[in-house]
Amino acid sequence: MRVDNAAGLLVFTDLDGSLLDHHSYSHQAALPQLRRLEQLGVPVIPVSSKTRQEIEALRRQLGNTEPFIAENGAAAFIPQGYFAQQPAGTVLRDGYWVREWAAERDVWLGVLTSLEDEFAGEYETFSAVGVEGVMALTGLDRAAAELANRRDYSEQVRWLGERARKAVFVEALQGNGASVTQGGRFLSVSGNCSKGDALCWLREVYQAAWQECTVCDLAIGDSANDIDMLEVAHTCLLIRSPAHELPRLQRQDGILLSTVPGPAGWAEGVDRWLQNHQEKLA
Numbered sequence: 001m002r003v004d005n006a007a008g009l010l011v012f013t014d015l016d017g018s019l020l021d022h023h024s025y026s027h028q029a030a031l032p033q034l035r036r037l038e039q040l041g042v043p044v045i046p047v048s049s050k051t052r053q054e055i056e057a058l059r060r061q062l063g064n065t066e067p068f069i070a071e072n073g074a075a076a077f078i079p080q081g082y083f084a085q086q087p088a089g090t091v092l093r094d095g096y097w098v099r100e101w102a103a104e105r106d107v108w109l110g111v112l113t114s115l116e117d118e119f120a121g122e123y124e125t126f127s128a129v130g131v132e133g134v135m136a137l138t139g140l141d142r143a144a145a146e147l148a149n150r151r152d153y154s155e156q157v158r159w160l161g162e163r164a165r166k167a168v169f170v171e172a173l174q175g176n177g178a179s180v181t182q183g184g185r186f187l188s189v190s191g192n193c194s195k196g197d198a199l200c201w202l203r204e205v206y207q208a209a210w211q212e213c214t215v216c217d218l219a220i221g222d223s224a225n226d227i228d229m230l231e232v233a234h235t236c237l238l239i240r241s242p243a244h245e246l247p248r249l250q251r252q253d254g255i256l257l258s259t260v261p262g263p264a265g266w267a268e269g270v271d272r273w274l275q276n277h278q279e280k281l282a
């Protein structure tokens, strides 16, 4: 069981392009600040488009034992026993208390299958191309491609057709109850879930557990699929990307901006955030 965090501080972080370098996937530059947060007892909670098993592999590398949010907010995984009580709305599965916001992958595969005739030859799915196909599409090695293909709540789709037809395709998916997110290379087809909604739910769970203090969170991200969690956190840290523009936010305050991309920018921003909360850590 976890002891109460006296400061009430929480960090929610995107992985690719934020904690991990966009090109090398290294987190090396963030390591000193990760260790500092660990010493202070501030949980670092991964929030990613990655699958549960991809995030688990990364958590092992980082020595991270905190809850995490997978597949763009489709589900939150809290290690069983992490809080004194099992949070409402969760189910126990494989050693986690799991809160789900999206239907399982088969539902979205069914929707995609129902559009097969109308969009014949215009798209391909991870499920259809298999591990070999995922390796070819992503450049991942076999082990990593297998983890990327073990999706629980969403399907990755590569659009092959004309750009104008893609909008028709997305509309057809939405008409069948799917939510479609454009990632760097693939369309992600899932239910109506978001990183922001998942963050808000998990924050409430922490607040209920940490009655001695007021939770104060930082959300860290670099791209469009991070916007909703960057908007709802008390403070957000925007990480510069070598690949694309900074996401545009509606909020005017509580924004930290990295001067350098990736994990170096992550470390820089976390350092500034901790400085701003020194009174809580004294």
Ligand SMILES: [Mg+2]
Binding pocket: 014, 015, 016, 017, 018, 221, 222, 223
């Ligand atoms: Mg990212």
